[in-house]
Amino acid sequence: MITSATITGTDAPPTALAVPEQTRGALDYPLDGWDLIDFGRSPDRWVNTPKPEKEDKPDFSEIVRLLHLTPHLAPSHYIQRPATYQAMFMTCPICGSSSSAKVCRTCNTARANVTEQKPWTGTAKYCVAWTQDAVRRGLRIVSESEWEKASQAVARHNADSEIADLHQQSSHQVVLTGVWHDAATGLDIPLRSLLAYAPSGGTSHDDKLGSLSITRDASPTYWAASAYSRGQHIVAALKHDLCKPEIRCPKSEGNPKSEARRSKPEASQGGFSSEDTKTQRGKAATQRGVNHGLH
Numbered sequence: 001m002i003t004s005a006t007i008t009g010t011d012a013p014p015t016a017l018a019v020p021e022q023t024r025g026a027l028d029y030p031l032d033g034w035d036l037i038d039f040g041r042s043p044d045r046w047v048n049t050p051k052p053e054k055e056d057k058p059d060f061s062e063i064v065r066l067l068h069l070t071p072h073l074a075p076s077h078y079i080q081r082p083a084t085y086q087a088m089f090m091t092c093p094i095c096g097s098s099s100s101a102k103v104c105r106t107c108n109t110a111r112a113n114v115t116e117q118k119p120w121t122g123t124a125k126y127c128v129a130w131t132q133d134a135v136r137r138g139l140r141i142v143s144e145s146e147w148e149k150a151s152q153a154v155a156r157h158n159a160d161s162e163i164a165d166l167h168q169q170s171s172h173q174v175v176l177t178g179v180w181h182d183a184a185t186g187l188d189i190p191l192r193s194l195l196a197y198a199p200s201g202g203t204s205h206d207d208k209l210g211s212l213s214i215t216r217d218a219s220p221t222y223w224a225a226s227a228y229s230r231g232q233h234i235v236a237a238l239k240h241d242l243c244k245p246e247i248r249c250p251k252s253e254g255n256p257k258s259e260a261r262r263s264k265p266e267a268s269q270g271g272f273s274s275e276d277t278k279t280q281r282g283k284a285a286t287q288r289g290v291n292h293g294l295h
């Protein structure tokens with residue numbers, strides 16, 4: 001069972017929990033919901049999957065999370081890579097040939113310096129230096145087109161009044177940590193998760209936790225099926241349990257169903273997910289996943 005759960009921060013960048021320093025399989029490796037799912041499918045594959053590179057390229061989902069949940073972090077963590085750069089080369093004013101040689105032998109004429117905007121390339125000296133500088137400053141590089149695409153997606157997202165309300169009334173990118181104690185072995189297993197939206201107090205969305213997912217098809221039927229097959233309910237259950245002490249659920253006061261659930265030791269109060277049978281199944285799966293890690 002989960003014996004402790006703590007909120008250790010808010011407004012974390014999307015990569016905050018991406019790559020733990022610990023080695024997979026070590027006792028101090030903090031498991032997140034996706035680890036539990038992968039471990040449940042194949043412990044051997046989970047342990048032996050190499051860690052992703054820390055300098056991995058930000059994907060679309062990461063940029064959407066950044067720009068929607070913590071846009072104020074963008075300048076200090078990310079940089080837009082221009083689509084073009086100013087290339088300098090030398091051209092013969094007579095025949096127009098370009099070369100690094102200062103004199104055109106054909107025309108016996110000095111070449112002139114010319115600049116031209118060229119598509120960005122990983123090999124040009126200027127581009128290489130720019131990239132090295134960004135990496136040195138700890139910035140994650142996003143192409144201009146990817147940034148633009150994500151900005152448009154976020155603008156559409158923010159234009160939805162329900163989402164805008166939830167966003168405004170929530171804390172964002174809440175870092176959750178906890179410990180799972182396994183009674184049979186006496187092991188304490190560290191847990192971690194990042195919660196996109198958590199109640200920030202006194203408002204109509206106070207009974208909700210929220211995740212932000214990027215999907216190709218957001219229609220309810222498709223989304224419900226794909227979320228379930230990906231194991232989103234397991235991840236949601238873990239977030240819910242780690243956030244449990246922080247959740248209030250005034251609307252469920254006096255609700256007999258809710259009271260009954262509260263009387264169980266593993267029950268959670270409130271939250272969007274405790275009402276959901278899939279999340280209850282997710283909790284069972286979370287427990288199985290953690291236990292799998294031990295036996």
Ligand SMILES: [Zn+2]
Binds near residue numbers: 092093094
């Ligand atoms: Zn020439």
